[in-house]
Amino acid sequence: MSEKSAKLVTACVVLIGDEVLSGRTRDANLGYIAKHLNQIGVQVREARVIPDIEDVIVATINEVRARYDYVFTTGGIGPTHDDITADSIAKAFGVPIGLHPDAMAILGAHYKETGGEFTDARKRMARIPDTATLIPNSLSKAPGFQIGNVFVMAGVPMVMQVMMDALTDRLEGGATMQSRTVSAQIGEGTIAEKLGELQKRFPDISIGSYPYYRGKTFGTSLVLRGTDGAVLDVATGEAAALIRGFGVEPIAGDPV
């Protein structure tokens, strides 16, 4: 195992906005971010959903940026009064905030091209904390930004995704977590003891057991995760054999 593959690089995702907390909107960003980051060797270890309240944003960011290698936020960087993420992040880092010349140029050119008025409200989207660097937004232009280990992105999924693509080169990944899934129409409780023994024999693999229901059938998906593909393959083979020991044929992957 190389030194690079052994290092665990961690991240926290902070979803900022009342709309997910109220149940109005179902978050679509966490899963994308988690999968994307894992591909480059960054593991999301925690996520938080918090409201558009300055004190909460400041306290949350300062807590998680000290605890994780990277922090990714979504939401609250638009032109309206409830977009308070940039100001809150500046406060968290104790730096001033003002109109960023590059952001002003990008947005100025955009509104000139589209014929929209570059209002004071829209200039709000050029407010960037001092010392931050911009994250390009190829879709709707208004940039995100990076300050320290915190990456501030839009909440609209399409825009977040182009920002994530644009910032990926700045991240230094470590071990990539691989996963294998084995499913079978068998109860968790039936295999639980043998599964616990299997987990003990593979301490570097994390074995998750997830019951599923599909109409009138039910079963269990075992998800094995680890950084060493060869060990993972062996453990997955043993998990399948374990299920077969109960007279049930497992399938690779999720239940159909």
Add this chain to the structure above:
Amino acid sequence: MSEKSAKLVTACVVLIGDEVLSGRTRDANLGYIAKHLNQIGVQVREARVIPDIEDVIVATINEVRARYDYVFTTGGIGPTHDDITADSIAKAFGVPIGLHPDAMAILGAHYKETGGEFTDARKRMARIPDTATLIPNSLSKAPGFQIGNVFVMAGVPMVMQVMMDALTDRLEGGATMQSRTVSAQIGEGTIAEKLGELQKRFPDISIGSYPYYRGKTFGTSLVLRGTDGAVLDVATGEAAALIRGFGVEPIAGDPV
């Protein structure tokens, strides 16, 4: 306004499990819990997604149970080795954990009826922290539990939902947050300044502005939230008038 309707009762939702953090599963519980709780006057103010790691569960629970009126957890109460929520919650409260007689009776009867073996692994689902009270599970029988202001529920959405129904009578709600939505094919940036003025005139109403994209059309949904329906109606009328002032006809509700 009655005293009851004026009190703000808060909650935090803690989703426990690696499957949401890895992006494998998209959470389906937060939205349900948030909507359900709001109907009885409990506001979800924060949500956290954390992995199946004891230290993290203990620290998170102790932090949020001190900060919010109620805490609701989902996940990690099944029969397998990765189901460590009950033991972690016991540790957070500093109480012993053991087989709960009522939970043993419920599960014993269930496996007798269904012909399944009541294995040691399945008995794990009867491990309940001392002083906790059970939350009935009419679907798959294995109970959740309440200890102090923390309610521990299953992660499978159908099971979580019957537990939530069963525990609702124990909650004391306060103000119910009502919401109104107005949408229009207009950019956020266009209305942002007027909207900020509207927000200032209605300090007890929270006005959220959410851009949307529907194929080639885009627009903005304004979501107004507050506890006083009459004030909310007035503010919503003014928001609609504000949009009309830009020559665009708003619609009530989400964009079609």
